[in-house]
Amino acid sequence: MSVQGKSRVVTTHVLQTMKDRGERISMLTGYDYSMASLLDQAGVDVILVGDSAANVVAGFQSTLPITLNQMIYHASSVVRAVKRALVVVDMPFGTYQGDSHQALQSAIRIMKESGADAIKLEGGKEVVESVRRILSAGIPVMGHLGLTPQSINRFGTYVVRATEEEEADRLVDDAQLLEAEGCFAIVLEKIPAKLGQEVARKLRIPIIGIGAGGGVDGQVLVTHDMLGITQEFSPRFLRRYAALGEEMLQAFQHYIDDVKRGDFPNEREQY
Ligand code: KIV
Numbered sequence: 001m002s003v004q005g006k007s008r009v010v011t012t013h014v015l016q017t018m019k020d021r022g023e024r025i026s027m028l029t030g031y032d033y034s035m036a037s038l039l040d041q042a043g044v045d046v047i048l049v050g051d052s053a054a055n056v057v058a059g060f061q062s063t064l065p066i067t068l069n070q071m072i073y074h075a076s077s078v079v080r081a082v083k084r085a086l087v088v089v090d091m092p093f094g095t096y097q098g099d100s101h102q103a104l105q106s107a108i109r110i111m112k113e114s115g116a117d118a119i120k121l122e123g124g125k126e127v128v129e130s131v132r133r134i135l136s137a138g139i140p141v142m143g144h145l146g147l148t149p150q151s152i153n154r155f156g157t158y159v160v161r162a163t164e165e166e167e168a169d170r171l172v173d174d175a176q177l178l179e180a181e182g183c184f185a186i187v188l189e190k191i192p193a194k195l196g197q198e199v200a201r202k203l204r205i206p207i208i209g210i211g212a213g214g215g216v217d218g219q220v221l222v223t224h225d226m227l228g229i230t231q232e233f234s235p236r237f238l239r240r241y242a243a244l245g246e247e248m249l250q251a252f253q254h255y256i257d258d259v260k261r262g263d264f265p266n267e268r269e270q271y
Helices: 010-019 033-042 068-081 100-114 124-134 149-155 166-182 193-202 243-260
Strands: 025-029 045-050 086-090 119-120 141-146 185-189 209-210 218-221
Touching: 010 025, 010 086, 033 045, 033 068, 045 068, 045 218, 068 086, 068 100, 086 100, 100 119, 100 124, 124 141, 124 166, 141 166, 166 185, 166 193, 185 193, 193 209
Parallel strands: 025 045, 025 218, 045 086, 086 119, 119 141, 141 185, 185 209, 209 218
Antiparallel strands: none
């Protein structure tokens, strides 16, 4: 039940049933009302209000600068549009690491002020206190392991994670820990397909991949990337389903042309 008082159709329980039945889960990011409405009409299972908004909406180089208030603004815009999909909101950098009390307060603000269904946060063992405390308040938590963009300054590179045995073992341990704590799902980002499949097989909860191969329980992409609105970002895992960037450019140029030529508005477009 959201703060708007409407139950959405896809719940964390539904996602678990989908995994149990071997039905794949679709997830895409959404940051605003209009896009979220289209995503929901299309029937996507989960809409992630990702902190990738910092990149694709605000133009920052990393996800670090986005604030809790900004995430709540994006999330509440999405929630107003969505009738069916589960809405999950990223907890932004600096609102949950190191202090589980602050983590709970941040998660409560997201749930109360946006009406979202769940939160997502990055990390394993190092954030387990925060995960536990948020869960204790009845807030569903989605984990995120592998290439965790909020740690980009520690990684120093966006290359594939967990290619070495030690990091792969740690990732499996972290995934099992998050499941044992009560997370309802985990995102695995940019890791070898074999490892993604191993985690999905070992864990009962749904594993959603982005660059984690086809052996996981569902897939997520950043909507602006899969629509071809962002043009310079081209990792191997990204499939573009449209070239909207080019179409938008042409539409803008066409409009400018029409205005300059005095062709817009025409007789039927004025009062
Ligand atoms: O912020 C985001 O868009 C994400 C996805 C890449 C999973 O976390």
